[in-house]
Amino acid sequence: MPVPAPAPSDVSAAADRIRPYARRTPLLDLEVDGRRVLLKLEYLQRSGSFKLRGALNALLAMAPDDHVVAASGGNHGLAVATAASLLDRSATVYVPVTVPEAKARRIEAAGARLVRHGANFAEAASAALDVAARPGHRFVHPYDDPAVIVGQGTVGAEIVADEPAVDTVVAAVGGGGLAAGTALAIAGRTVVAAEPEDCRCLHDALAAGKPVDSPVGSVAASATGASRVGEVAFEVLAAHGVTSVLVSDEEILGARDLLWEECRIAVEPAAAISFAAWLAGRVPGKRPCLIICGANADWTAAG
Known part of the structure; x- marks a missing residue:
């Protein structure tokens, strides 16, 4: 559709x-x-x-009990983690292993589960999409x-x-x-x-x-x-x-x-x-x- x-x-x-x-x-x-x-x-x-703006708007359009899943080079993941914290939602963020430590540290500090996977964004996103296909999970794309x-x-x-x-x-x-x-x-x-x-x-x-x-x-x-x-x-x-x-x-x-x-x-x-x-x-x-x-x-x- x-x-x-x-x-x-x-x-x-x-x-x-x-x-x-x-x-x-x-x-x-x-x-x-x-x-x-x-x-x-x-x-x-x-x-x-x-990135917080888009993450907030996407999460506010979701069912409040959906578990949020994101993939990111860093900033979108931190935005999703922050938005989830503000809205009292749960979130998992997949990042490539090359993610800057400053961004990874802040994602975890915001309360999201951080998963390092793959050499680049595409590989991290592929893993995130697999998890987001589970019932009660929702993938939030960083830009599309x-x-x-x-x-x-x-x-x-x-x-x-x-x-x-x-x-x-x-x-x-x-x-x-x-x-x-x-x-x-x-x-x-x-x-x-x-x-x-x-x-x-x-x-x-x-x-x-x-x-x-x-x-x-x-x-x-x-x-x-x-x-x-x-x-x-x-x-x-x-x-x-x-x-x-x-x-x-x-x-x-x-x-x-x-x-x-x-x-x-x-x-x-x-x-x-x-x-x-x-x-x-x-x-x-x-x-x-x-x-x-x-x-x-x-x-x-x-x-």
Whole structure:
């Protein structure tokens, strides 16, 4: 049975649903080398990333006695664990053995059962899906679930509500859920999807006209390491004319360190991808906003 495509009205409904649990994160108006840009400080969200929004919306749509099962490179798993704790639900999170210890530690601290399995997200997800097929269990996909996508879209809805002059929003892409939700939320404005050169599943899908398998290998891979863009996410992104821009690992780390030097903002590499794209001049618009999406790392500045 086809999954109904998410709609802008679903983002509004999600915002109402998650409001008692999620933080409304602030905007920072920043000037760098004479250029102004807005930063949406979503790394201040509960669980340390935007992923909490989608996890909350998905769990609130489930039967309250379902056991939640997730697979993640880290941030989605931590979001599901946090959402389950907030809603008094039980959860199991599968992660690859390469998961950063900072993320694994926080998933367990949030109260979820952590299972390390496989060398990558796909292998962890396969094991999670097997468990989720049991009665009374429900799998929450990190980026290709309509409830997750519209939950992530509440980030974009807050941006344009707080600063209506925004004409471009930049979102980092792993599997495409944040960018797709943003496109639904800010229809009529430009959405730019920023990806590492070596984690470029949306870029490759747009070139092919459909989701395709793509190599994974970037300093930001623990958060953006999807090998294939989500089917539902791709449908939304293609329909809204979202474009992909690529940044190098060197540009990502430089942007991450500049966030610290200029603002004392300490984030994981994936959260600096949107800033890296803007610094490199790859973002259009007179009033752009960059989503600074997560800070789940044991962070130290390069050099």
